Amino acid sequence: MDLVFRTAYVFVLIFVVTRAVGRRELSSMEPFDVILLVVIGDLVQQGVTQSDYSLTGATTVIATLALLTVLTAWLSFRFRALRPVLEGDPVVLISDGRLHERNLRRERMTVEEVEAEARQQQLASLDDVRFAVLETNGRISFVSK
């Protein structure tokens, strides 16, 4: 019984932490971030299963995580009002060629980062961009003029 509750607690904790950290940080991980992610994974495993190495325990935890994941996706699909909470909203960074610096600050992004993303999508200059949107998965979509 405690395994299910510990798993549910950690699921909610990770959800809150990832939402608080921000989508941009999670989609563009540096080596430090990757190592931190592995360390967090290890700590989470210890917290959830503790000294439980049993097959039954592993099955219970995986089943609980799978159900919570499906439940979250279903809630997001079924209730539109929950989507901003569960998935976040796309954030407009450039509209009609105008940079929204307030939104950049909100997402802790610099213009240079947006320019780098634009270059990776074969856009030579932000002057060529009509819209840039930070999607909920942390990637930036560009619409050229």
Add this chain to the structure above:
Amino acid sequence: MGDTFEQLDREPTSVTSAPWVRRAILVALAVVVVLAVLDRFGQRPSVTAARAPAATMRLSAPAAVRGGLFFQSRLDVRAGRAIEHPRIVLDAGWVEGMQVNSIEPAPVSEASREGRVVLSYDALEAGDVLRVWLQFEVNPTNVGHRSYAVELDDAERPVARISPEITVWP
């Protein structure tokens, strides 16, 4: 160059693309979680008791445990009359495939009787309570269902007996 979409099925035929297969798998997972919440996989303790004129005996122990985990069993004996040679007799299921971490208080002596473990303690007067904590760790290969019976004897004369069973999950 070829069309990269050419090889894609317009109507997916894989088994897991069928909604009912996915739903069946999710239901199976939900059953596992519900059983876990209902403590079918251990290892919360439940209480069983036996009452006799000479003594009452209460055993707090899990009915199910998982391989590799620590657990505790607690035995309370309340003497209804004087018991000169109290002996706690444990069925083989208590120690078969279990690591015995500690028994507190430790018995005065230990012995074997027909494949069972006999723990001897000091004499009890009427109204005395003997409480024994037994700490174990489950051997991961010790999977199955076995007797977890415990008997209180006065020397070799049975006084009270509790006969629970324990299930060890892999």
